[in-house]
Amino acid sequence: MTTQDFQQQINSIKRAVQGSQLSQATALVAQLKAQSLVAGQRVEVLYLAAVIARLSGNHQAAIAELNELLGLRPDHGRAYQELAYNYQASGKAQEAASAFFRATHYNPALVASWKQLLAIYQQHNDTAAQQLASQQIEYLQSLPPQILGAYDLMYEKQLGAAEQVCRQFLQQNKHHSEAMLLLAELGIQLKVYHDAEFLLESCVELYPDNLRAVISYLSLLAKLGKHQKVVSISDKQLARFSNNLQILMAKANALLGLNQTDEAIEMFDALLATDADRPAVWLALGHAYKTTGETDKATHAYQQAAHYHPQFGDAYWSLANMKSYRFDEQSLNDMVQTEQQASMNIEDKIHLCFAIGKGFEDAKQYAVSFDYYSKGNQLKLNSVQYDIRRAEQAMEAQMKACQADLFSSKSGGFPSPDPIFIVGMPRAGSTLLEQILASHSDIDGTMELHNILSLASSVSGQKKPYPFCLADLSHEQCYQLGKQYIEQTRYYRGTASFFIDKMPNNFMHVGFIKRILPNAKIIDARRDPIDCCFSNFKQLFGEGQEFSYGLDEVARYYKAYEKLMTHWDSVLPGDVLRVQHEDVLDDLNGQVKRMLDYLGVPFEQACLDFHQTQRLIKTPSAEQVRQPINRQGQGRWQPYQEQLTPLLAHFNRL
Structure with a gap:
């Protein structure tokens, strides 16, 4: 069914509902359900079916439709609101209250749900919750109807429609603060970070008393890894918004990002001293201690x-x-019970499923472990609405845009030899390589820096999108972009001659890197595909890496990555050094010398004794690389062989 045909049938159903022709609407929905629909279309049909069932007085049927919908889209705010109305009509007040709460969690623009919650809070004399609900209602009702509607569209994942409404409003109401904030948020969700940053910076300058703008701006800067800027702006804003918890947390986390760990921990401790009931602060403090290797304090x-x-x-x-942490049997049972509670929101449920999966893996109960890993991944995949084809197309675009003549016929770039990029798949051993190399006296380790991703985004033009615009970059533009990178990353390095940028996703931008930093070194960290893909599948990432939340998705991503790296080898022969993780385990001495020779630095024994190097590490592998070389991560997929048939089939390993 074409998109146009589907929309025509949806419009026919809506007209029937508006005309109170519920029997006709029910029949049209049944016909549409029988068609072959993609997930997004099925969600829309199920929602309409639920509305029709409620209007017909069939609340149990409506609840069944909504439960099926939420299985496909667990973050559908309006579905929870509809569910709440049906629970209310069925006399299930507690379930209705929980559903209204979830509705506002996933779609904070639902005024009706906030009003229902306010009435519930008033009945229970919950003063703090009443105040929160009243403030949100007041804020939403202060918004122009177009912007409130656009927020609703955004929260329901209709980003294109939301952007269109917002831009039309801004044409008539230039520099409207809430419209600027909304357009910036849409830019963030669409990953147009450069435009979003400009909008938020402008909004903060135009409306210095708008706390929402300040918080959004700091959040985006942190996401882009611009920690020094976060600290500077936070200090300025704290003079206006004294002791604001969100700004203080933004500053503390930025200090952590700048490796000023002691100062960050001091701030977290101060916040907890004034109020220990701050779970998010405890979590951030744990991350800080994990970075420093103080595992007991982190725990x-x-x-x-x-x-x-x-x-x-x-x-x-x-x-x-x-x-290294192990849940005892009682803790694991308690976590299982918690995960089943109806009041759990999806984000917490996802995190808990991954934690339970790890707990049962450690207990060698592999079937149960996989069930929870699989559940967590499916919930996450549904919530992010990831399409692997976009990543495959992006890598194909790199291969089309970055042919050999791009590098042979173009000169320029900033000549600094300082950067060493370690690229590749996540969970492929890049943290180990960084720890080895950062143990050398001439090399500083840093972290996964966002600067290349940000600079690449900034060059995308209206005439030619990235990466096709790379061919049009002048000698001077390449020079300035390379210089910007070196200047922006200066905060993260020490005094050594070279420094490491360990952002794995930079493998997508090898062509861009070589255009702006022709003397940069690039190491491709490669790992056995099954070990690597399964390790990704088990890992819940803080942000990004959405490809990892499905066995088919992660396998296709790995194969596309391999294909792109082969392309870089072809158009940039000898520029990228591939280091196979298994080779490092088999011959540490040989692989260390091979890497140091490639980098042009002399051998140092400290690189073999890498586990003794004291430095801050901010990746999931932080604990492993503080131990001598070992094979504990090899073959971890084998107890799950039966469940991993789809993954094994991708690599002919059945």
Whole structure:
């Protein structure tokens, strides 16, 4: 069915509902359900079916339709609102209250749900909740109807429609603060970060008393890894918004991002000294201690986060992600019970499923472990609405745009030889390579820097999108972009001659890197595909890496990555050094010398004794690389062989 045909039938159903012709609407929905629909279309049909069932007085049928819908889209705010109305009509007040709460969690623009919650809070004399609901209602009702409608569209994942409404409004109401904030948020969701940053910066300058704008701006800068800017702006804003918790947390996390760990921990401790019931602060403190290798303190902080917020899924996942931490049987049983509670929101449920999966894996109950890993991944995949074809198309675009003549016929770029890029798939051993190389006296380790991704985004033009615009970059533009990168990353390095940028996703931008930094070194960290893909499948990432949440998706992504790296080898022969993880385990001495020879630095024994190097590490592998070389990560997929048939088939390993 074409999109146009589908929309015509949807419009016919809506007209029937508006005309109170519910029998006709029900028949049209039944016909549409019988068609072969994609997931997004099925969600829309199920929602209409539920509305029709409720209007017909068939609340149980409506609830069944909505439960099926939420299985496909667990973050559908309007579906929860509709569910709440049906529970209300069925006399199930507690279930209705929970559904209204979830509706506002996933779609904060639902005024009707906020009003229902306010009435519930008033009945229970919950003063704090009343105040929150009243403030949100007041804010939403202050918005122009067009902007409120656009927010609703955005929260329901209709980003294109929301953007269109917002831009039309701004044409008539230039520099409207709430419209600017909304357009910036849409830019962030669409990953047009450069435009979003400009909008938020402008909004903060035009409306300095708008706290929402300040918080959004700081959040985006943190997402882009611009930690120094976050610290500077936070200091300025704290003079206006004294002791604001969100700004203080933004500054503390930025200090952590700048490796000023002691200062960050001091800020977290100060916040907890004034109020210990701050789970998010405990979590951030745990992350800080994990970075420094103080695992006992990190464990305590994560446990405190869970203590103050028993449904805080991220606290349990952070414990599980410590790798060396083990849940006892009682804790694991308690987590299973918590995950089943109806009041759990999807984000916490996802985190908890991954934590339980890790707990049962450690207990060698592999079938149960896989069930929870699989459940967590499916919930995450549904919530992000990821389409692997976009990543495949992006890599194909790189191969089309970056042919050999792009590098042979173009000169320029900033000549600095300082950067060493370690690229590749996540969970492929890049943290180990960084730890080895950062143990050398001439090389500084940093972290996964966002600067290349940000600079690549900034060059995309209206005439030619990235990466096709690379061919049009002048000598001077390449020079300035390379210079910007070196200047922007200066905050993260020490005094060594070279530094490492370990952002794995930079494998997508090797062509861009060589245009702006022709003397940069690039190492491709490669790992056995099954070990690598399964390790990704088990890992819940803080942000991005959406390809990892499905066995088919991660396998296709790995194969596309391999194909792109082969392309780089073809058009940039000898420029990228591939280091196979298994070779490092088999011959550490040989692979270390091979890497150092490629980088042009002399051998140092410290690179073999890498586990003794004291430095801050901010990846899931932080604990492993503080140990001598070992094979604990090899073959971890084998107990799951039966469940991994789809993955094994991709690589002819059945």
